[in-house]
Amino acid sequence: MKRLLGQLVVPALTLLVAGGAFANPEPWQLNMTPGVTATSQDVYQLHMLILWICVFIGIAVFGAMFYAMFKFRKSKGAVAARFSHNTTAEVIWTTIPILILLGMAYPATRTLVRMADTGNAELTVKITGYQWKWRYEYLGEDVKFMSSLARAADEARQLGSGIDPHSVENYLLDVDRPLVIPTGTKVRFVITADDVIHAWWVPSLGWKQDAIPGFINEAWTQVDEPGVYRGQCAELCGKDHGFMPIVVVAKPRAEFDAWLAGQKAAQMPAGAVAASAPTATSSGI
Numbered sequence: 001m002k003r004l005l006g007q008l009v010v011p012a013l014t015l016l017v018a019g020g021a022f023a024n025p026e027p028w029q030l031n032m033t034p035g036v037t038a039t040s041q042d043v044y045q046l047h048m049l050i051l052w053i054c055v056f057i058g059i060a061v062f063g064a065m066f067y068a069m070f071k072f073r074k075s076k077g078a079v080a081a082r083f084s085h086n087t088t089a090e091v092i093w094t095t096i097p098i099l100i101l102l103g104m105a106y107p108a109t110r111t112l113v114r115m116a117d118t119g120n121a122e123l124t125v126k127i128t129g130y131q132w133k134w135r136y137e138y139l140g141e142d143v144k145f146m147s148s149l150a151r152a153a154d155e156a157r158q159l160g161s162g163i164d165p166h167s168v169e170n171y172l173l174d175v176d177r178p179l180v181i182p183t184g185t186k187v188r189f190v191i192t193a194d195d196v197i198h199a200w201w202v203p204s205l206g207w208k209q210d211a212i213p214g215f216i217n218e219a220w221t222q223v224d225e226p227g228v229y230r231g232q233c234a235e236l237c238g239k240d241h242g243f244m245p246i247v248v249v250a251k252p253r254a255e256f257d258a259w260l261a262g263q264k265a266a267q268m269p270a271g272a273v274a275a276s277a278p279t280a281t282s283s284g285i
C-alpha cells in the first residue's frame, strides 16, 4: 500500500497540482505557473506551501469530524458529553492556528516587500492602458508606441468574418507590437490608464498591476530567460476587454540595445535623423 502511494498517488497528485509548469498558459492548466522570474517562482512556492497546509488542515479536520460522526453515533449508544469548556483544548486550538498563520505570513510578507522594491532599476517603461490597447514608453529613451491586438485575430473575431479562429495562431494572444525588454536587467514599470481602469497582467512575471487613470502604480521584473511571455488585461474595462492582449519579448541585452537603437532612429523626425548621422554626410563632402 505504501509503495502504491509512493509510486502512483504522489506523482499523480504532483502532476495535477504542478500541471502549470509552463511559461505561458496551456489548455486545461489548473495551477498557477511558476513563471520565469525569481519573484514569480517565490509566489508559486508560497502558493504551493499554503495550498498543502490547507490540504493538510482540510484532511485533518474533516477526518476528525467523520471519525467522530461514525464512531460516536447514536445507534451505537453514544451519550453526549456535557462539559462547557476545556482550557487545555482552547489553548491548543488557539496556539496552533497562530503558529500556522505566522509561518505563512512571514515568507509572504518578505516576498511582498521584495516585489514592492522598485529601486535600482536600469530601465523604466511607462505603461498606459486605453480602451482597448496598451501604450509603452521607454522613459528617457524617446521610444514609445501603441500595442494592439494582432490584425489576423482582429479580423477573425468580427461577427460573420467567416475566418475560423482555430486557424489563427495565438488567437487573441498576439499583438502588432510587443513590449521588448532586456534579459538579466531590472526593469521598472510605471503603470497608469487614460480612460477607465485596466490591469496589466503577464502570469509568467508573477504579478498583476492595476492601471488607474490619475494614479501611477509601480512594479518591476527581471527576466533571465529570453522568450515570449503573454498576458491580458485583467480588469473588465469595456466591450473589448478581451481583445487587448499583452506580449512581452525578452531579448538578450545586446539584441535589446540594437532593437532600441533601431526604434529610436525610426521614431526620430526626418531632420533629426540626418543631424544624428554626420559621418555619412561628412564623408560625402
Ligand SMILES: [Cu+2]
Binding pocket: 129, 130, 132, 197, 198, 199, 233, 234, 235, 236, 237, 241, 244
Ligand atoms: Cu483593459
